Amino acid sequence: MSRIIGIDLGTTNSVVSVIEGGVPVVIPDADGQRLTPSVVAFTDEGETPIIGHAANRQRILNPKKTIYSVKRFMGRRGGEIKEEDMFVSYPLAGRGEEPLRIAVDSRVYLPEEISAFVLKKLKADAEQYLGESVGRAVITVPAYFNDAQRNATKKAGEIAGLKVERIINEPTAASLAYGLDKKLNARIGVYDLGGGTFDISILDVRNGIFQVMSTCGNTRLGGDDIDRRLIDFLLKKTEEAGGGDLSGDIFALSRIREEAEKAKCALSFQEEAEISIPFLTRSFSLQYLLTRKEFEALAKDIIDRTRRPCLQAMMDAKLMPSDMDEVILVGGSTRIPMVRQLAEEIFGKRPNTSVNPDEAVAVGAAVQANILSGKITNLLLLDVTPLSLGIETYGGFMNVIIPRNTTIPTRAGELFTTAVDGQQAVTIQVLQGERQMVADNWSLGTFLLEDIEPAPAGVPRIGVQFTIDADGILHVLARDVKTGREKQVQMKSSLDVSNEAIEKMVKESMEHAAEDAAKKELFDAKLEANKVVAATRKGLVKCAHLLREEERQDIHKVMKDIEQAINNNNTAGLKESTTRLNKATERLASLLLKETAKEIVEKEKP
Amino acid sequence: MKHEISDPEDMGQKVKCLSCGSPGEGFFCIDCHTILPLSKEADYFTLLEVEKRPLVDSERLKENFLKISEMVHPDKYYNAPQEARDVSLGYSSLLNKAYSTLKDPKERIRYLISLETDKEAPVANRASAETMEFFIEASDVCHEADVLQKKGKSGESERRELRDRLQGLKKESQKKWENGLREIEALDAEWMAALPENRRPVVRKLMGLSHELSYLAKLQSMLNEMIVALS
Numbered sequence: 001m002s003r004i005i006g007i008d009l010g011t012t013n014s015v016v017s018v019i020e021g022g023v024p025v026v027i028p029d030a031d032g033q034r035l036t037p038s039v040v041a042f043t044d045e046g047e048t049p050i051i052g053h054a055a056n057r058q059r060i061l062n063p064k065k066t067i068y069s070v071k072r073f074m075g076r077r078g079g080e081i082k083e084e085d086m087f088v089s090y091p092l093a094g095r096g097e098e099p100l101r102i103a104v105d106s107r108v109y110l111p112e113e114i115s116a117f118v119l120k121k122l123k124a125d126a127e128q129y130l131g132e133s134v135g136r137a138v139i140t141v142p143a144y145f146n147d148a149q150r151n152a153t154k155k156a157g158e159i160a161g162l163k164v165e166r167i168i169n170e171p172t173a174a175s176l177a178y179g180l181d182k183k184l185n186a187r188i189g190v191y192d193l194g195g196g197t198f199d200i201s202i203l204d205v206r207n208g209i210f211q212v213m214s215t216c217g218n219t220r221l222g223g224d225d226i227d228r229r230l231i232d233f234l235l236k237k238t239e240e241a242g243g244g245d246l247s248g249d250i251f252a253l254s255r256i257r258e259e260a261e262k263a264k265c266a267l268s269f270q271e272e273a274e275i276s277i278p279f280l281t282r283s284f285s286l287q288y289l290l291t292r293k294e295f296e297a298l299a300k301d302i303i304d305r306t307r308r309p310c311l312q313a314m315m316d317a318k319l320m321p322s323d324m325d326e327v328i329l330v331g332g333s334t335r336i337p338m339v340r341q342l343a344e345e346i347f348g349k350r351p352n353t354s355v356n357p358d359e360a361v362a363v364g365a366a367v368q369a370n371i372l373s374g375k376i377t378n379l380l381l382l383d384v385t386p387l388s389l390g391i392e393t394y395g396g397f398m399n400v401i402i403p404r405n406t407t408i409p410t411r412a413g414e415l416f417t418t419a420v421d422g423q424q425a426v427t428i429q430v431l432q433g434e435r436q437m438v439a440d441n442w443s444l445g446t447f448l449l450e451d452i453e454p455a456p457a458g459v460p461r462i463g464v465q466f467t468i469d470a471d472g473i474l475h476v477l478a479r480d481v482k483t484g485r486e487k488q489v490q491m492k493s494s495l496d497v498s499n500e501a502i503e504k505m506v507k508e509s510m511e512h513a514a515e516d517a518a519k520k521e522l523f524d525a526k527l528e529a530n531k532v533v534a535a536t537r538k539g540l541v542k543c544a545h546l547l548r549e550e551e552r553q554d555i556h557k558v559m560k561d562i563e564q565a566i567n568n569n570n571t572a573g574l575k576e577s578t579t580r581l582n583k584a585t586e587r588l589a590s591l592l593l594k595e596t597a598k599e600i601v602e603k604e605k606p
Numbered sequence: 607m608k609h610e611i612s613d614p615e616d617m618g619q620k621v622k623c624l625s626c627g628s629p630g631e632g633f634f635c636i637d638c639h640t641i642l643p644l645s646k647e648a649d650y651f652t653l654l655e656v657e658k659r660p661l662v663d664s665e666r667l668k669e670n671f672l673k674i675s676e677m678v679h680p681d682k683y684y685n686a687p688q689e690a691r692d693v694s695l696g697y698s699s700l701l702n703k704a705y706s707t708l709k710d711p712k713e714r715i716r717y718l719i720s721l722e723t724d725k726e727a728p729v730a731n732r733a734s735a736e737t738m739e740f741f742i743e744a745s746d747v748c749h750e751a752d753v754l755q756k757k758g759k760s761g762e763s764e765r766r767e768l769r770d771r772l773q774g775l776k777k778e779s780q781k782k783w784e785n786g787l788r789e790i791e792a793l794d795a796e797w798m799a800a801l802p803e804n805r806r807p808v809v810r811k812l813m814g815l816s817h818e819l820s821y822l823a824k825l826q827s828m829l830n831e832m833i834v835a836l837s
Binding site: 165206207209211307308311312315371372373374380381382406407408409410411412467469470 | 672702705830
């Protein structure tokens with residue numbers, strides 16, 4: 001069986017990792033870069049998009065078609081996104097119940113399709129590095145992702161041609177990476193603040209078993225928000241300095257965004273950062289010295305928003321800060337000194353910054369991959385479902401069936417019946433969230449119990465089994481208690497992408513893959529042919545006079561065939577004629593060998 | 607054949623090894639070491655290898671849970687045939703359910719009552735007058751906090767004052783909870799002293815206690831929620 005790779009599909013950056021000879025390795029791309037920006041840039045219509053660093057570099061020049069931070073939109077409906085979250089340089093589509101989409105030229109893409117481009121690149125990088133094809137992966141998601149967001153991530157993997165063997169939570173993955181090489185027996189907190197999401201997970205680690213006790217978070221909170229705050233600040237400064245209102249100028253915004261991000265990063269290591277954007281408009285250049293103090297005043301309330309989830313998680317785990325042995329920081333935003341201070345304040349201890357905040361999650365995914373393939377047997381992860389799962393009941397209330405922080409996998413049963421005499425079908429709405437009212441929670445969709453035998457109201461008994469599997473994904477099974485008939489129930493959601501649509505996407509990506517492979521084959525064939533032709537020419541110079549006339553003619557003919565195949569890009573013909581040339585030059589090769597031997601012998605004669 | 611092991615109705619089926627067909631007991635087939643479907647006597651106590659009684663040693667319970675998790679978790683059967691994977695998923699789900707039930711004293715007692723009386727113990731319908739009064743008082747404070755919270759901008763001193771009141775109530779409810787736990791200990795002794803057929807009176811007392819604890823648990827989660835919201 002092929003190898004399973006571990007992928008951290010991040011809001012800002014993505015990382016791919018494998019375990020080699022027991023040691024986790026972060027796979028670099030062809031340029032040696034270990035982080036791949038989760039950025040996809042479309043150039044001309046019909047062209048394959050550019051991904052990663054290259055896409056990031058041309059972001060300013062091509063803001064409307066450079067897609068970034070798409071993770072924020074995974075598994076989301078248009079109506080769920082706040083206006084401030086819509087603040088991206090590319091156009092969004094999808095209102096109300098519709099899934100959010102990204103419009104590029106005449107096409108709209110689902111967020112999972114954009115993510116699939118990033119995954120495809122990581123897959124290719126891994127294949128290049130490992131020298132073998134890769135078809136399976138463990139992909140991480142924020143612990144606080146709901147069912148729809150998890151499903152969207154899984155779909156992204158499928159579209160990229162990866163069998164997603166497991167979806168695991170980012171903070172838990174990081175804990176695996178942290179505990180991999182030590183005998184850990186401790187209660188640890190993992191505080192994970194990335195580009196777009198925040199998670200806190202509390203684990204009890206004993207003898208290689210990583211048991212998550214509770215998790216909490218916010219899937220719309222991260223370094224992106226701080227960037228935005230900083231951009232607004234710089235826009236204001238620009239206006240004050242006479243540069244005018246640039247808030248509608250996408251080109252200027254992109255440049256400000258780039259500088260804001262740089263300044264943010266710099267302020268983690270220095271007290272002030274010089275922001276300099278020459279010719280932001282034709283007549284205005286922005287120059288500003290940002291101090292860490294100013295930066296912290298801007299970011300404070302955003303960073304403060306991580307406090308409540310931490311308190312909630314400790315409450316749910318029935319632990320006090322003093323019960324915790326260690327708090328580990330993960331995610332790029334935990335480099336910000338103010339974030340470290342807050343973590344220290346909440347947990348009453350200096351946080352542990354020993355893991356690589358950018359790479360730990362991917363390494364953890366690779367560890368889990370090896371657990372699944374049986375290569376690591378002394379570690380086990382027991383994770384939880386982050387959100388309560390329930391169904392809608394009378395009066396618009398949510399009735400909880402599986403409470404949050406239940407260890408997964410988990411199963412729960414519920415009996416349903418009819419409300420009207422002779423009723424043959426019942427529709428049930430499935431929800432996730434912590435609020436009492438249906439409207440305040442996520443709707444995962446509805447399912448239909450049908451073919452109920454006509455009977456007076458309240459008599460039929462349909463048992464429904466809800467299973468949350470080890471991926472944290474829900475499956476529903478219904479059973480007529482009287483007949484014992486069982487049926488896998490399909491949940492319907494406005495976010496669903498039909499299987500046909502996915503198949504089409506997979507096919508498209510495979511066709512491209514085939515195209516790419518064909519190109520590579522032709523290239524290799526040309527290389528090989530040129531090598532053989534060059535050797536033949538060299539041989540002919542030396543030994544043509546030793547060949548028979550028909551041999552010489554034969555060789556020339558085959559060389560002509562090769563030339564023609566090269567001009568026609570005919571891979572099969574090229575390979576075939578190269579083989580023929582090898583055959584036709586067998587005698588030439590042996591003559592050449594003899595000649596060379598003779599030369600050597602003669603040279604060495606005294 | 608489908609193994610819906612989490613469904614109590616299916617627990618009655620004969621246990622047969624999925625892989626070699628020989629009859630088995632416990633977790634694994636002795637002949638071929640494949641995971642076995644769950645046997646019919648499997649209540650949560652049996653499953654977690656602790657004695658069926660009101661009091662359990664939580665440390666031992668956890669140890670057993672982890673030990674058995676290592677044996678039955680789906681990760682360990684990832685490359686096994688589909689049937690074994692299904693069994694592992696069902697087993698693991700049931701184990702998780704069993705552990706979360708037995709580690710929580712309130713849930714453990716409810717479960718024990720349901721085993722003894724052959725029906726679900728009703729969710730709290732009434733508790734002692736004292737507890738009810740306390741519950742109402744605390745609910746009022748929670749409501750007050752909720753109103754303050756929803757108003758948004760409010761004075762820090764007002765918030766702190768309410769938070770302190772909530773903390774005080776939390777402490778009080780914790781004290782009541784601990785009293786409840788002591789009562790479990792007493793009833794556990796009664797339980798152990800009585801012959802199985804003479805446990806009716808203990809079960810009745812446990813029922814009363816279960817209602818108390820249900821109210822207190824609900825209250826505590828309410829208080830916790832408000833404390834976090836006001837922080």
